[in-house]
Amino acid sequence: MVTGRPLETIGNIVAGKSVALVGNAASLFKRSHPIDDHDVVVRINGGPFVEDEEKRAGQRTDILLVSDFSDEKHLSAAPHVVWMTPKHRETLPSETRARLYFYPQQWWDLLFSQIGARPSTGCMGIDILTRLIGDGELHLYGFDFWKSPTSYTNEIRPGPHAPSAEEAYARAHPSPPHLLSEGVRRSGKLASPRLAGDPADHWNFTRSRSVTTSITSTIRKIARMIADAFLYWKRSNATFSS
Numbered sequence: 001m002v003t004g005r006p007l008e009t010i011g012n013i014v015a016g017k018s019v020a021l022v023g024n025a026a027s028l029f030k031r032s033h034p035i036d037d038h039d040v041v042v043r044i045n046g047g048p049f050v051e052d053e054e055k056r057a058g059q060r061t062d063i064l065l066v067s068d069f070s071d072e073k074h075l076s077a078a079p080h081v082v083w084m085t086p087k088h089r090e091t092l093p094s095e096t097r098a099r100l101y102f103y104p105q106q107w108w109d110l111l112f113s114q115i116g117a118r119p120s121t122g123c124m125g126i127d128i129l130t131r132l133i134g135d136g137e138l139h140l141y142g143f144d145f146w147k148s149p150t151s152y153t154n155e156i157r158p159g160p161h162a163p164s165a166e167e168a169y170a171r172a173h174p175s176p177p178h179l180l181s182e183g184v185r186r187s188g189k190l191a192s193p194r195l196a197g198d199p200a201d202h203w204n205f206t207r208s209r210s211v212t213t214s215i216t217s218t219i220r221k222i223a224r225m226i227a228d229a230f231l232y233w234k235r236s237n238a239t240f241s242s
Helices: 008-014 026-030 105-115 121-132 163-172 210-241
Strands: 018-022 040-044 063-066 080-083 137-141 178-181 202-206
Touching: 008 040, 008 063, 008 080, 008 121, 018 121, 040 121, 063 121, 105 121, 105 163, 121 137, 121 163
Parallel strands: 018 040, 018 137, 040 063, 063 080
Antiparallel strands: 137 202, 178 202
């Protein structure tokens, strides 16, 4: 088993915090985002090296999630670098392993079984952060599940990953905090969060009371509709019987 820096350190950094997980969809750069306003900014693979002259995607990288790298620049791109893929761990030089955190193999195995395909680094990022964030908030930026090219390759190449399965996993993700779209606060599963092609391309995992009010209001409306339908049916039967 490959060991590196203690993953509890990442947990201590993100627990209870407002965390931005920044994906690499080109759609991220359609407008500016308040990414650097979050307590912690997490980027993926080549994300820190994308040219962003207008600073639409912020500048900070506190944690970098990687599934491959070729030189020192990835290790130096953030104070904390997490190796996500189960591949090539044993072949990393010992001095490199000592500078990395590792996404647990058992978490990868479970995620693989849930989505039925090799998970992308972004999908693993959602999993690891929702496990560690506690009652904090996880905000997703730049996730459109290959509907636009990857920003640093300008290609749409999902490869061994399953875009539809990953999107479905994110939409139905049951672990707290919960996935929400921008401007919406509610607990429980979210059936249809907005994606990067929608008016709000910022997702947010959080908890809030306002969902209770929203759900209660909806239940009441449904109950009224059922009651009205029952009364209509009862009156119709009474008329028919007479």
